[in-house]
Amino acid sequence: MISFRSVSKVFPDGTAAVQDLTVEIPTGRITVFVGPSGCGKTTSLRMINRMIEPTAGTIEIDGRDTRSIDAPTLRRGIGYVIQNAGLFPHRTVLDNVATVPVLQGTSRREARAAASELLERVGLPAAMGKRYPAQLSGGQQQRVGVARALAADPPVMLMDEPFSAVDPVVRGQLQDEFIRLQSELGKTIVFVTHDIDEAVKLGDKIAVFAVGGRLAQYASPDDVLRRPSDDFVADFVGRDRGYRALSFLDSPDLPLHDEPTATLGSALTADAGSTGEGAEETRTDGPATRWLLVLDGERRPRGWLDTTNLAPGTTVTDQQLVLGGALAGPGSSLRTALDAALSSPSGRGVAVDADGRVVGTVRATEVLTAIESARVRSAAERTGAHRLPAGALTKSGTGGDQP
Numbered sequence: 001m002i003s004f005r006s007v008s009k010v011f012p013d014g015t016a017a018v019q020d021l022t023v024e025i026p027t028g029r030i031t032v033f034v035g036p037s038g039c040g041k042t043t044s045l046r047m048i049n050r051m052i053e054p055t056a057g058t059i060e061i062d063g064r065d066t067r068s069i070d071a072p073t074l075r076r077g078i079g080y081v082i083q084n085a086g087l088f089p090h091r092t093v094l095d096n097v098a099t100v101p102v103l104q105g106t107s108r109r110e111a112r113a114a115a116s117e118l119l120e121r122v123g124l125p126a127a128m129g130k131r132y133p134a135q136l137s138g139g140q141q142q143r144v145g146v147a148r149a150l151a152a153d154p155p156v157m158l159m160d161e162p163f164s165a166v167d168p169v170v171r172g173q174l175q176d177e178f179i180r181l182q183s184e185l186g187k188t189i190v191f192v193t194h195d196i197d198e199a200v201k202l203g204d205k206i207a208v209f210a211v212g213g214r215l216a217q218y219a220s221p222d223d224v225l226r227r228p229s230d231d232f233v234a235d236f237v238g239r240d241r242g243y244r245a246l247s248f249l250d251s252p253d254l255p256l257h258d259e260p261t262a263t264l265g266s267a268l269t270a271d272a273g274s275t276g277e278g279a280e281e282t283r284t285d286g287p288a289t290r291w292l293l294v295l296d297g298e299r300r301p302r303g304w305l306d307t308t309n310l311a312p313g314t315t316v317t318d319q320q321l322v323l324g325g326a327l328a329g330p331g332s333s334l335r336t337a338l339d340a341a342l343s344s345p346s347g348r349g350v351a352v353d354a355d356g357r358v359v360g361t362v363r364a365t366e367v368l369t370a371i372e373s374a375r376v377r378s379a380a381e382r383t384g385a386h387r388l389p390a391g392a393l394t395k396s397g398t399g400g401d402q403p
């Protein structure tokens with residue numbers, strides 16, 4: 001546990017960067033400091049490893065005042081990852097990762113072997129260890145940065161906007177891998193970002209900072225989205241926060257419908273798209289159309305086919321397909337399920353099993369009904385009137401793939 005007790009930082013020029021911050025950061029979880037630019041997130045983070053000293057208050061790690069530990073010793077137990085990775089340009093990737101263990105007396109050979117394993121752990125082939133940082137993409141450099149911070153196996157990791165220098169797709173991948181890695185490692189992580197979506201996705205707890213270094217709210221992502229503490233937080237988390245809060249509701253009981261399908265490369269039969277309950281006429285952007293779900297040979301979804309003007313016998317090709325949006329997989333949240341239905345041209349969201357094979361479709365109206373029931377259950381749970389089944393309100397992935 002890292003405890004901030006009435007911590008303030010006023011810089012010599014008079015800037016009050018952090019004001020009276022009191023916060024308890026739980027062990028083994030990800031706590032995100034989020035807020036607009038200049039509100040004291042980085043200053044607060046750097047006070048943990050004493051790169052910046054507070055002007056008032058105390059910071060304790062597991063009950064020990066950090067001022068009672070000399071700074072180098074303190075920092076050995078605290079990994080630090082920054083934007084753009086901050087790698088040493090003239091050292092190979094492997095030696096970058098091995099730096100701290102070597103400084104701590106591990107033999108170079110041993111440190112390199114461990115570094116090589118760490119690279120694989122963060123999703124990089126060990127062969128990349130021979131390259132120099134400039135020979136890697138931004139996303140790869142960030143992975144090396146994470147591996148380097150993990151090399152000394154510190155119980156605490158400080159991460160300052162580690163994924164913000166990469167494009168949104170790579171950032172999403174890095175976030176997913178980071179969640180997976182943390183589920184194995186269980187480090188105490190303090191993560192700084194100005195992106196509320198990133199905070200909600202990664203954080204077990206979120207500290208929302210307001211301008212002037214004031215803590216506006218400290219709560220679970222679900223609470224920050226559903227019950228912002230004041231207008232500032234409500235404004236910061238944005239207008240569609242109700243929709244985003246759906247990410248925290250599981251979709252265990254959604255009814256799945258059988259969906260008529262065709263296989264890519266096969267010929268359309270005369271009744272294609274007109275049998276089964278999923279084949280009713282669906283109004284999309286004008287005329288009524290009949291949408292048929294097209295699969296590959298492994299029953300994985302490839303897209304939707306508008307059969308309105310297609311004669312029986314027509315061969316189904318990739319070019320004819322309209323891509324749906326998100327897929328709902330096992331353990332998906334209601335947000336993913338709703339997104340799958342709303343982003344599908346047929347209005348029917350495709351549900352897949354763990355191998356990506358189609359198991360049926362869901363309709364937006366049914367997801368909305370499930371959302372309503374989950375809200376009722378959640379309200380009952382808060383008042384203690386009703387117990388939810390275990391895991392019913394756990395955080396699930398919010399993303400989805402395109403069929």
Ligand SMILES: Nc1ncnc2c1ncn2[C@@H]1O[C@H](COP(=O)(O)OP(=O)(O)OP(=O)(O)O)[C@@H](O)[C@H]1O
Nearest residue numbers: 011013015017036037038039040041042043044194
């Ligand atoms: N060394 C310094 N001397 C004077 N003022 C500073 C110093 N470092 C930071 N500040 C000021 O302290 C305030 C908080 O800065 P900090 O970097 O902690 O904010 P932040 O929330 O991390 O911002 P960002 O998201 O832009 O990185 C800002 O007004 C900043 O200009």
